[in-house]
Amino acid sequence: MTIIDTMPKLLRENARKYPNRVALREKRFGIWLSITWAEYLKKVRNFALGLQQLGFQRGDFVGIIGDNRPEWVITELAAQALGGASMGVYQDSTPDEVLYLVSQADLKFLIVEDQEQVDKVIEIWDQLQGIEKVIYYDPRGLRNYSQDYLMAFPDVEALGEQVDAQEFDRQVDMGQASDVAILGTTSGTTSRPKVALITHHNLISMGKGLMSVDPFSIDDEFLSFLPLAWIGEQMISIACGMQAGFALSFPEKAETVQADLREIAPRIIFAPPRIWENMLSEVQVKVQDADRLKRWAYHRAIQFGYYLADKRFQKQPITFSERILEHLAKFFVFNSVLDQLGLRYVKWAYTGGAALGPDVFRFFHALGVNLKQGYGQTETTGICVVHRDGDIKFQTVGLPMPGAEVSVDESGEILVRGDVRFAGYYRNEKATQEAITPDGWVRTGDAGYFDEDGHLIVIDRAKDVMTLHDGTKFSPLFIENKLKFSPYIREAVVFGGGDYPFVTCFINIDFGNVGKWAENHQIAYTTYTDLAQKPEVYDLIRKEVERTNADLPPSARIYRFLLLHKELDADDAELTRTRKVRRGYIANTYQEIIDGLYSDKDSIQIESIITYQDGRTAKLTVMLRIDTMPDVLTPALQT
Numbered sequence: 001m002t003i004i005d006t007m008p009k010l011l012r013e014n015a016r017k018y019p020n021r022v023a024l025r026e027k028r029f030g031i032w033l034s035i036t037w038a039e040y041l042k043k044v045r046n047f048a049l050g051l052q053q054l055g056f057q058r059g060d061f062v063g064i065i066g067d068n069r070p071e072w073v074i075t076e077l078a079a080q081a082l083g084g085a086s087m088g089v090y091q092d093s094t095p096d097e098v099l100y101l102v103s104q105a106d107l108k109f110l111i112v113e114d115q116e117q118v119d120k121v122i123e124i125w126d127q128l129q130g131i132e133k134v135i136y137y138d139p140r141g142l143r144n145y146s147q148d149y150l151m152a153f154p155d156v157e158a159l160g161e162q163v164d165a166q167e168f169d170r171q172v173d174m175g176q177a178s179d180v181a182i183l184g185t186t187s188g189t190t191s192r193p194k195v196a197l198i199t200h201h202n203l204i205s206m207g208k209g210l211m212s213v214d215p216f217s218i219d220d221e222f223l224s225f226l227p228l229a230w231i232g233e234q235m236i237s238i239a240c241g242m243q244a245g246f247a248l249s250f251p252e253k254a255e256t257v258q259a260d261l262r263e264i265a266p267r268i269i270f271a272p273p274r275i276w277e278n279m280l281s282e283v284q285v286k287v288q289d290a291d292r293l294k295r296w297a298y299h300r301a302i303q304f305g306y307y308l309a310d311k312r313f314q315k316q317p318i319t320f321s322e323r324i325l326e327h328l329a330k331f332f333v334f335n336s337v338l339d340q341l342g343l344r345y346v347k348w349a350y351t352g353g354a355a356l357g358p359d360v361f362r363f364f365h366a367l368g369v370n371l372k373q374g375y376g377q378t379e380t381t382g383i384c385v386v387h388r389d390g391d392i393k394f395q396t397v398g399l400p401m402p403g404a405e406v407s408v409d410e411s412g413e414i415l416v417r418g419d420v421r422f423a424g425y426y427r428n429e430k431a432t433q434e435a436i437t438p439d440g441w442v443r444t445g446d447a448g449y450f451d452e453d454g455h456l457i458v459i460d461r462a463k464d465v466m467t468l469h470d471g472t473k474f475s476p477l478f479i480e481n482k483l484k485f486s487p488y489i490r491e492a493v494v495f496g497g498g499d500y501p502f503v504t505c506f507i508n509i510d511f512g513n514v515g516k517w518a519e520n521h522q523i524a525y526t527t528y529t530d531l532a533q534k535p536e537v538y539d540l541i542r543k544e545v546e547r548t549n550a551d552l553p554p555s556a557r558i559y560r561f562l563l564l565h566k567e568l569d570a571d572d573a574e575l576t577r578t579r580k581v582r583r584g585y586i587a588n589t590y591q592e593i594i595d596g597l598y599s600d601k602d603s604i605q606i607e608s609i610i611t612y613q614d615g616r617t618a619k620l621t622v623m624l625r626i627d628t629m630p631d632v633l634t635p636a637l638q639t
Helices: 007-017 037-053 070-081 095-105 115-127 153-161 165-174 200-213 231-244 254-264 273-289 292-313 320-341 358-367 429-435 476-483 511-520 528-532 535-550 583-589 591-597
Strands: 022-028 031-036 061-065 085-089 109-112 133-136 150-152 180-185 195-199 248-250 268-271 348-351 371-375 404-408 413-418 442-450 456-461 489-495 503-509 558-563 603-611 617-628
Touching: 007 037, 007 070, 007 165, 007 200, 007 231, 022 037, 022 070, 022 254, 031 037, 037 070, 037 153, 037 165, 061 070, 061 095, 070 085, 070 109, 070 165, 070 231, 085 095, 095 115, 095 195, 109 115, 115 133, 133 153, 150 153, 180 200, 180 231, 195 200, 200 231, 231 268, 254 320, 268 273, 273 292, 273 320, 273 358, 273 511, 292 320, 292 358, 320 358, 358 371, 358 476, 404 442, 429 442, 456 476, 476 489, 476 503, 476 535, 489 583, 503 528, 503 535, 503 591, 511 528, 511 535, 535 558, 535 617, 558 591, 583 591, 591 603, 591 617
Parallel strands: 022 248, 061 085, 061 109, 085 180, 109 133, 133 150, 268 348, 348 371, 503 558
Antiparallel strands: 022 031, 180 195, 404 413, 413 442, 442 456, 489 503, 558 617, 603 617
């Protein structure tokens, strides 16, 4: 009897047990198209044997660039079936980023979605080494492309269809749990991304561990809308999906995700903090636009929701009358809100990849969403700590999962080992030795500690924890998350500690929400830069800073802030592709602005280079206003 210890073996078993059940579902032109488990296996088999005919051998790697589509997971399983692995590249990566990652991983084939991705590859083709074919699965716009290395996805499938199917089974049977399944790219918050080796054993163990906490079933729907290049999406879509056997659905496009969520009505949802923050902002803005009666009903219901959420956090019993009122609040208010967000039937909701602000966390629990914090990294196969039902503390990330051992060393750094620990970095022995201790612990680089109930509390990246003049240690991320609870603030970067006498920050306004607010108040504006520097907008954001300061210790309160003239962007290397702030890069890039925040000036003139989509650049001179909070008197300021 074959031991089912790899992803392709799981696929083959699911096709045997559930041949006619839906495995994949994709929306095209407004219609949901389904692929059964038997059809899924056939497509993987044909594409795998097609790749083999083109020269793919055991140990080879393929790269995948594009949106979430059935072809992505078909490619991933096909490469694994042949004893190889795949590496996902974020679809919005620049040509230079594609070149860097492809070069790091020694890829043999590139599977890309469409003309946009093909154009990126053509731009860097002369610099690429080792790529034998570029295979595309959306042919629109590519009819007149004549490069001999281009090939259509169906043509590869047709090649494989001519090969005896027994060859596929022979290759799958050779697979072992210790084989590399995916090459996961790290987030790159401190340096350029590294390529982590994730084995089948890692994926299966992580999936088993998570599903021992939350028992997913074959009937639990899941919409795969986050990039499959991210380990967080691989965690649910592939590692759990292949073991539970639930259907994996793909949205038509990024702009339709909210509508597609409502149609699929998933039972499981996983999203990074930015998605939850966006949902919160959407609700806040719609409530402001609602009529007086609806606003009154919402505010009464949400206050009661907060009351119940806090009781549950404190593990206090809910009375019979409170349960009746909760059902009324859901029926008259919350169900319609959750339906608009696509969350009405969610049984398990997760956030991870970065810390979620406590205010956002409380909000979703007030709505009745079973939102849990998870903690992990690419190096720990996505997740190793998670909340349990009925034991949720929003200031923590929960308890270690089965298959993961978590500890904190004497310096306060979080360490992880066990079945979820990755196999090392590809072609980077030095980085591997730095990341994995001699006794097998992964150094996460995060600072944290365990509370009295054994829950893990993550403070921040260890290198980002700052010490203020009075000796107080503080996390800039904590302050940033409190600021981002506002629907008018999209991003914030906080500075302080060390040689700085007080805390400052610069803020990205949420262009859509602030723009709507400006229109409602008859404030004319032209561009993002123009809107951000309006005195009325500064007054609006000042109130949000005051709200944030009210909950902070005196020495950690924001004394000066400014509104940045542009949005922080991953294309400018200011954010990672998962929208984490690259604090070190920003500190270097915006040193002039930071110096201005710590000067006695009330404004600073800067020159900014703007790059247009066609590659042209322009120099923009901007006068940035700096606001001071006079009521903030930290010990450093008093002296």
